[in-house]
Amino acid sequence: MDGSQILLVNFELLVQKSLYEILCRAGYKVDIASETEEALECISEKPYQIVLTDLNKEDDVELVKDLKDKLDSGEVIILTSYGNLDFAVRSIKLGAFDYLVRPVEDEKIISVIERALLNLPRKKTHGGPFKKLSKKSDDSFHGIIGKSDKLNEIYSVVERIANAKTTILIRGESGTGKRLLAHSIHKADKKRCNKPFVEVSCGALPRDIVESELFGHTKGAFTGAIADRKGRFELAHGGTILLDDIDSLTPDLQVKLLRIIQQKEFERVGDHRTVKVDARIVAATNQDLEKLVSEKKFREDLYYRLNVISIVLPPLRERKEDLPSLLEHFVNLYSKENHKKLKGMDGGVIEVLKNYHWPGNIRELENIIERAVILDTDGVINKDDLPEILISKTMANVSASALNLLKDILREPEKGHILRILKEVGWNKKKAAKKLGINRTTLYNKLRKYNLISQG
Ligand SMILES: Nc1ncnc2c1ncn2[C@@H]1O[C@H](COP(=O)(O)OP(=O)(O)OP(=O)(O)O)[C@@H](O)[C@H]1O
Ligand SMILES: [Mg+2]
Known part of the structure; x- marks a missing residue:
């Protein structure tokens, strides 16, 4: 078939000879390597x-x-006389x-080869230019991917406050990377980066154990306290503690x-002795803390203490220029994790992603890409690998914006x-409504819409 190049590796002489003939006759260009080293060189x-x-x-x-x-x-x-199920499963994996x-x-050999060739990305038709994945080294900011102006500003704030002791409040919608940013703050701090980074999810811990989780307890302090235990603040000594979902902390805490x-x-x-700790506090929330303060659900003095330096992570829909690099990052991450070799993605994919409004932000993107990588069968991420909802919501977005455009024109x-x-x-107005063929309420609504009401 179309002179595709085939390399034969590790075959005994007789088998090698017969394969060479069969494949050449079928129209392939065939080379031979008698051992693995040689094969890698040929490739x-x-x-x-x-x-x-x-x-x-x-x-x-x-x-x-190695070959892959x-x-x-x-x-x-693989073409072998060694028929062993485990062996086969391992090689497929x-x-x-x-x-x-x-x-x-x-015939069977030829048909498997044809199937494999059909499976190669270059044989597929694509909805846009094919984008090859680069294997460039990670140029993230302590693991945060993105070079949009908004993120660059945040990186520079983190660098400026890296070695200061101040408490930091991170705000942003769910899935915008608050935890990741907290970790980058820890990593950027030269003194603390090799000490513990401890996380407390204030919202996820049962209320009655939050206090002992945070501050520890002594043996016998309550039923079930069978030994002295350090709390997360003590565990974070010298390092950083992330208090996630700080809004859900009870008034006494x-x-x-x-x-x-x-x-x-x-x-x-259960102890009267005072413990001293040196842990940098980073708090995070996706709630409107000012509103909680005004409703008296969050202490105002604590709010001011936490809010000394506050960093707001913008939602993904406001930094869509970061989509291509995030996409590439997650494709590489999940193909590695799933032992899949992905070569690239269809140019149409990024368009679909750019038209979506990302209510779940980067976490949602990450989940979608993980799913696409797992579902993919041809080594190229294309639109078919994306969830239906994303495509249909995108279409809805596009048609809604087209509709708005039409309204503007009219x-x-x-x-x-x-x-x-x-x-x-x-x-x-009564006569005008009649002449226009609309009822009076509609006319009044239109007059209001066009600021014509005062003229009436
Ligand atoms: N800029 C980024 N680069 C790479 N990965 C990111 C980025 N932002 C977020 N992520 C990834 O997205 C996922 C969600 O991020 P993270 O847990 O930090 O969000 P969050 O704001 O704390 O969300 P929530 O409010 O729901 O707790 C994580 O797997 C994280 O690694
Ligand atoms: Mg979080």
């Missing part, structure tokens, strides 16, 4: 679409991975396209927290027409 010199290889002993299974990694865009097919056990008919911020000390539950002529008729009938 670095020529772009093979298919590597057909034998496996003899169990260790050879690892060879699949080395191939830019190609499939590895490592990335082999198929596992054939000899003896096998010539708000008081205790205020004291820690002011005096860096507290007592364990605004001026409609206003002009109404004005003309009103003048004709001497600003008599």
Whole structure:
């Protein structure tokens, strides 16, 4: 088929000879490598679409991975006399396209090769320019991906406050990366970065144990306290503590927290001795803290203490220029995690993603990409790998914006027409409505909309 390049690896002489003949007759260009080292060299010199290889002993299974990694865009097919289910499963997991056990008919070999070739990305039709994934090294800011102006501003704030002791409040919708940012603040602090980073999800802990979780307890302080236990503040000594969902802290714990911020000390539950800690406090919330303060659900003094430096993470819909790099990051991350070799993505995918409004922000994007990578069968992320809802919501967005555009276009002529008729009938609204073919309420609504009401 169309002169695709095939490399034969590790076959005994006789088998190698017969395969060479069969494949050449079928129209392929065939090269031979008698051992793995040689095969890897051949691959670095020529772009093979298919590597057909034998496996003899169990260790050879690892060879699949080496070959797959080395191939830019190609499939590895195993053809062996070693019929063993475990062996076959392992090689497929490592990335082999198929596992054939000899003896096998010539036709079968050819049909598997054809299937593998069809599976290669270049054989597919795409909805836009194909984007190859780069394997460039991570140029994130302590793991945060994105170079939008809004994020750059945040990075510079983090750098400026890195070695200061101040408490920091991180705000932002759910899934915008508040936890990740807190961790980057910890990492940017030269003194603290090698000490513990401790997280407390204030909203997720049962109310009756939050206090002992945060501050620890002594043996016998309450039923179930069978030994002394350090709280998270003590565990974070020298490092950073992230108090996530700070809005859900109960009023008594708000008081205790205020004291820690002011005096860096507290007592364990059931103990009168004071414990001193040095932990940088980073608090995070996706709630409107000002509103909670005005409703007296959150202490005003604590609010001011926490809010010394506040960083707001913008929602993803306000920094869509970060989508391509986030996309690439998650595709690389999840293909590695799922042992999949993805070569790129269809140009149409990014368009779909850019038109979506991302209510769940980066977490939602991450989940969608993880799913797409797992579902993908052809090495290229395309629109079919995205959830239906994303495509349909996007279409709804597009048609809604087209509709708005139409409304805008019609605004001026409609206003002009109404004005003309009103003048004709001497600003008599009953007559004007009749002439316009609309009822009076609709006319009044339109007059209000076009700021014409005072003229009536
Ligand atoms: N800029 C980014 N670059 C790379 N990954 C990111 C980025 N922002 C968020 N993520 C990833 O998105 C997921 C959600 O982020 P994170 O948990 O930090 O959000 P959050 O704001 O704390 O959400 P919630 O309010 O729901 O707790 C995580 O897996 C995180 O690693
Ligand atoms: Mg969080």
